[in-house]
Amino acid sequence: MGFLNVLHIKLRQQTVVKLQACIRLLKKLEDICLSSPLQPAQSNLYEGKVILAPMVKLGRLPMRLLALKYGADLVYTDEIFSQQLKHCTRTKDDRLGLVNFTCGDFHLFQTCAAERKKVILQMGTNDPDEALEAAKLVQNDVLGIDVNFGCPTPNAELSQTGAFLLNRPDLVVQILRKLVNNLSVPVTCKIRVLPDIKETLELVRRIESTGVSALGVHGRLRVERRNVAVRVNEIKAITEAVSIPVIANGGSLEYINTFDDIIHFREKTNSLSVMVAQSAIKNTSVFRKNGVLPIHKVIQDYVTLAMQYEYSLICLTHELQEIIARNFKPKYIPPTYENLHRCETYAELRCCRYSKLLQLDEITPKPILEEQKPVDENYIAMNLPFKRGNYTIKSNSPKSILMTWAMQNKQPNPKFEIIRHNMIGRYTCKIHFDGKIYHAVTSQRDKRLAEHASCVVCLRHLGLPDGKKSQEDSSYPHESLGNYRRAEM
Numbered sequence: 001m002g003f004l005n006v007l008h009i010k011l012r013q014q015t016v017v018k019l020q021a022c023i024r025l026l027k028k029l030e031d032i033c034l035s036s037p038l039q040p041a042q043s044n045l046y047e048g049k050v051i052l053a054p055m056v057k058l059g060r061l062p063m064r065l066l067a068l069k070y071g072a073d074l075v076y077t078d079e080i081f082s083q084q085l086k087h088c089t090r091t092k093d094d095r096l097g098l099v100n101f102t103c104g105d106f107h108l109f110q111t112c113a114a115e116r117k118k119v120i121l122q123m124g125t126n127d128p129d130e131a132l133e134a135a136k137l138v139q140n141d142v143l144g145i146d147v148n149f150g151c152p153t154p155n156a157e158l159s160q161t162g163a164f165l166l167n168r169p170d171l172v173v174q175i176l177r178k179l180v181n182n183l184s185v186p187v188t189c190k191i192r193v194l195p196d197i198k199e200t201l202e203l204v205r206r207i208e209s210t211g212v213s214a215l216g217v218h219g220r221l222r223v224e225r226r227n228v229a230v231r232v233n234e235i236k237a238i239t240e241a242v243s244i245p246v247i248a249n250g251g252s253l254e255y256i257n258t259f260d261d262i263i264h265f266r267e268k269t270n271s272l273s274v275m276v277a278q279s280a281i282k283n284t285s286v287f288r289k290n291g292v293l294p295i296h297k298v299i300q301d302y303v304t305l306a307m308q309y310e311y312s313l314i315c316l317t318h319e320l321q322e323i324i325a326r327n328f329k330p331k332y333i334p335p336t337y338e339n340l341h342r343c344e345t346y347a348e349l350r351c352c353r354y355s356k357l358l359q360l361d362e363i364t365p366k367p368i369l370e371e372q373k374p375v376d377e378n379y380i381a382m383n384l385p386f387k388r389g390n391y392t393i394k395s396n397s398p399k400s401i402l403m404t405w406a407m408q409n410k411q412p413n414p415k416f417e418i419i420r421h422n423m424i425g426r427y428t429c430k431i432h433f434d435g436k437i438y439h440a441v442t443s444q445r446d447k448r449l450a451e452h453a454s455c456v457v458c459l460r461h462l463g464l465p466d467g468k469k470s471q472e473d474s475s476y477p478h479e480s481l482g483n484y485r486r487a488e489m
């Protein structure tokens with residue numbers, strides 16, 4: 001009786017094992033049969049690439065542009081949740097050349113022409129339909145969509161996204177398949193490795209079968225933090241198990257300080273591409289083939305790009321602090337550290353005591369590119385380096401000359417429209433007069449000077465003296481402004 005019972009149990013166990021194997025096989029067949037991508041995988045886009053890794057609160061527009069400037073081939077956005085992204089409104093800002101995806105009054109994603117063919121939006125999601133809805137909204141403005149299955153944070157646990165989906169492979173496959181089958185841009189994902197290498201390889205094969213174009217692998221377990229050595233051998237095993245490009249990741253702290261190190265890490269992991277996070281925060285010029293630049297130069301380039309796109313100062317100061325923390329020993333960080341957050345304008349940022357450390361005071365603000373208007377003969381603009389010392393501001397100022405002339409010629413008073421350029425804390429002024437708009441587009445530090453500068457534009461256009469003190473240097477070096485109509489002198 002006892003023997004028969006044991007035999008019975010053994011047979012049942014064998015049947016269960018066989019059934020489990022059958023189910024696995026069926027799942028694989030299902031993965032293959034159900035994959036009918038809108039277009040074939042575009043794996044070549046991800047081959048031989050050096051990439052800025054996704055980084056929440058850091059991988060935003062200025063850092064992405066900086067990474068591209070220094071030589072990165074592709075850049076990932078910070079993780080954006082499908083739940084929020086799907087509610088965004090897409091608007092174009094022609095003045096700054098930006099496309100903004102805005103949720104409430106926050107730009108969840110900002111992009112521009114310079115990164116159009118190089119930016120990959122990373123999404124956090126656990127819902128295939130929601131992921132598709134969100135991805136469709138942005139697909140025309142990005143090179144590709146990536147899904148984050150690597151985030152190990154408590155927030156990801158709470159929302160059941162990121163690395164917490166790795167033990168729900170069916171859902172991983174559903175999400176990726178939905179995107180691959182319905183989007184017109186390539187889809188990728190980023191994972192961490194699982195404790196069991198066999199399970200990892202099974203997972204990556206299933207991921208590959210969805211038709212994704214590449215696979216990012218952070219060579220650490222979900223529970224491992226940055227102080228744990230990156231699992232080079234696991235990444236290597238994955239590259240051998242799949243035929244799509246593997247983007248190796250996780251080498252910053254142990255291996256990567258220069259561009260050459262990135263290439264060595266690629267070779268060490270036998271992968272086709274590498275993505276870099278922490279080494280790029282420390283010094284984004286890690287992507288430069290000709291060697292890294294001093295950190296002050298990198299910070300200057302970074303702030304200059306941020307100013308150019310009038311990037312949120314709150315976000316910028318946070319990012320600067322991350323860069324600083326990775327570069328300066330605490331004893332070199334002045335007690336005014338927190339003052340960074342008190343800066344309300346870029347001008348204040350450049351002047352704050354802290355800026356000495358960063359050498360921000362050396363940045364020359366770029367002339368503001370006003371809205372790129374088509375040629376309009378009623379819009380007269382000059383890039384005028386108006387110097388206060390060359391004019392009498394109290395009496396016989398450009399403004400008083402113009403007002404007097406208007407009165408004497410029975411013209412309606414000129415109307416002054418002040419424009420505050422928030423990010424640099426400076427002003428320009430448009431004068432509406434005689435059916436035309438006169439605009440000195442070089443910004444001034446206060447409203448009054450901005451008015452005088454635009455009065456000079458107007459007076460010169462009318463062929464009137466503008467009140468300049470010395471006649472011999474009355475010719476202004478004024479530059480052509482693209483489509484602007486150039487004022488006749």
Ligand SMILES: Cc1cc2nc3c(=O)[nH]c(=O)nc-3n(C[C@H](O)[C@H](O)[C@H](O)COP(=O)(O)O)c2cc1C
Pocket residue numbers: 053054055056057058078079122148150151190218249250251252253275276277278279
């Ligand atoms: C500040 C910070 C933010 C990060 N945010 C994200 C993220 O949004 N999405 C993601 O997939 N990984 C994120 N990561 C992980 C990195 O992309 C990368 O996988 C990890 O840092 C290991 O790469 P590294 O050794 O080059 O730093 C973040 C890492 C850091 C340091």
